Each structure stands twice: as structure tokens, then as C-alpha cells.
Amino acid sequence: MNWLKMLVSLALFAILSGPAWAQVSVKVGGYEFPPYVESGKDDMVGSLISALNDSQAEYRFEFVPISARRRYADLSEGRFDVMFFESPLWGWQKQADAAAFTKVFMTGAEVYVTLSQPGRDQGYFDDFAGKTLVGILGYHYGFADFEGDPKQLEKKFDIKLVSSHRSSIELVLAGRRDVAVVTEAYLRRYLKNNPQAASRLLVSNRQDQVYEHRVLVRRSGPVTVETMQKLLDDLQKRGVFSTLKE
Numbered sequence: 001m002n003w004l005k006m007l008v009s010l011a012l013f014a015i016l017s018g019p020a021w022a023q024v025s026v027k028v029g030g031y032e033f034p035p036y037v038e039s040g041k042d043d044m045v046g047s048l049i050s051a052l053n054d055s056q057a058e059y060r061f062e063f064v065p066i067s068a069r070r071r072y073a074d075l076s077e078g079r080f081d082v083m084f085f086e087s088p089l090w091g092w093q094k095q096a097d098a099a100a101f102t103k104v105f106m107t108g109a110e111v112y113v114t115l116s117q118p119g120r121d122q123g124y125f126d127d128f129a130g131k132t133l134v135g136i137l138g139y140h141y142g143f144a145d146f147e148g149d150p151k152q153l154e155k156k157f158d159i160k161l162v163s164s165h166r167s168s169i170e171l172v173l174a175g176r177r178d179v180a181v182v183t184e185a186y187l188r189r190y191l192k193n194n195p196q197a198a199s200r201l202l203v204s205n206r207q208d209q210v211y212e213h214r215v216l217v218r219r220s221g222p223v224t225v226e227t228m229q230k231l232l233d234d235l236q237k238r239g240v241f242s243t244l245k246e
Helices: 002-021 044-055 071-076 150-156 165-173 184-193 195-200 225-237
Strands: 024-030 059-065 082-086 099-101 106-115 133-136 159-162 179-183 201-218
Touching: 024 044, 024 071, 044 059, 044 082, 044 225, 106 165, 106 184, 133 165, 150 159, 159 165, 165 179, 165 184, 165 195, 165 201, 179 184, 184 195, 184 201, 195 201, 201 225
Parallel strands: 024 059, 024 082, 133 159, 133 179
Antiparallel strands: 082 201, 099 201, 106 179, 106 201
């Protein structure tokens, strides 16, 4: 019966040792936010998740798609544990008990675009009164004091809220909206892929907001904000952020 004793011993060893071997699962929430988060593409959040998983063995980071508007409820329900490329200004002020933020690990910005026309210059972006705008549903904008409620935005501005930056730009190109708000990183990529649009668009020197990207961490989640910061610091030392693909 030595073989039976051996099997029992191996089973007990596996049970007792299993938790020490198992990686802790960390769910990374993300909504459409190109080029940072973009479904079905080799986006920045995917590159960052891969770098985190390759750099340590204690945690296993896995992407969970969510919507921009539901991210607050999803946090409360524990649907995700961390979120990259987020800002405390984007509707999190009332959830300080539920969420903490790391230090800034990357920056970016949003700018305005309009059709290029004779006599139209940078002064066009000084005042939006009487102009039609287009933005993304669930986003927060500097010109609106970071108000994210669609009803309030539509009440205060003549704004159409769509689901993608591409739609925003193309509504402007079609003459159906006067001004679109887009991320600089996405606009660079769009113009690279659609060079014929460059001469048709006037891009603002004025920035709607400067991104100070942080990682949001659910306080009751499996990883602490201090641990997340250490992991980010390790990636920073390795030069990972400078190589993230836009």
C-alpha cells in the first residue's frame, strides 16, 4: 500500500502548497479610450498588462471590458480591481473611500479640431458660444469643468455625444459639427492613416485638458495602491512607458 500512502502524501502537499504557488488574479477594467484602450487592437493597456505579467509572478493581470458611464458602479460591484490611464478628476471625487490612485505615470492631452476655412484661425477656439460640439459619451472635458453627465452637458452646450474619436472627427469633416474634442495621440494616428484629412482640419494650439494618467486601485481589491505603485516604478526603471505603442 506504499503507493496509496504516496498518493495521499502528494495530494496533501498539493493542497497545502497550492495557495503559495497560485497567482493572485487582478482584474483590469477598461473602456474605449483610443489609443490607450481599444477593443480588438494592440493597444497601450494590453502592452502594459503584458509588461506587468512578465515582470513579476505574484499577480496575474487580466483585462475586463467595461463602459465609461458604468465604471463607477462597476467599481462598487467589484467588477474590476484596477484601471489604468485614469484621473481622479473624471468623476471619482465622491468615491475616495472606494478608490485610491497611484502617482502619475504618463501624460497626454486633448485638443480641438474644426474644418479649415479661409479666415478661420486659432481665435476660433476661444469661445464655443453658438458653435456645435461633438465629444465621447462618458468622457469628462475641461471646457465643461469636467462635467460627465450627458444631460447636463447637452443642457449647457450644443454637444453631440458619440462612441468614438473617429466618428467625432468625421462629423467635423462632413460639416455636421463645428468642433470635436479628441486626444492628441489618437489624432496623430488618424492623420497618419488619413493624410488627406490633414489639410482639411484646423487643430487647436489650446488644449482642452492635459492628461495625468494614474492607476486607479479598488481599496478592497487584491492589490494595494502601494504595491501597484511599486510595480509601476519597476516598469519605469525598465523604460517600459517610453516604448508603449500609440
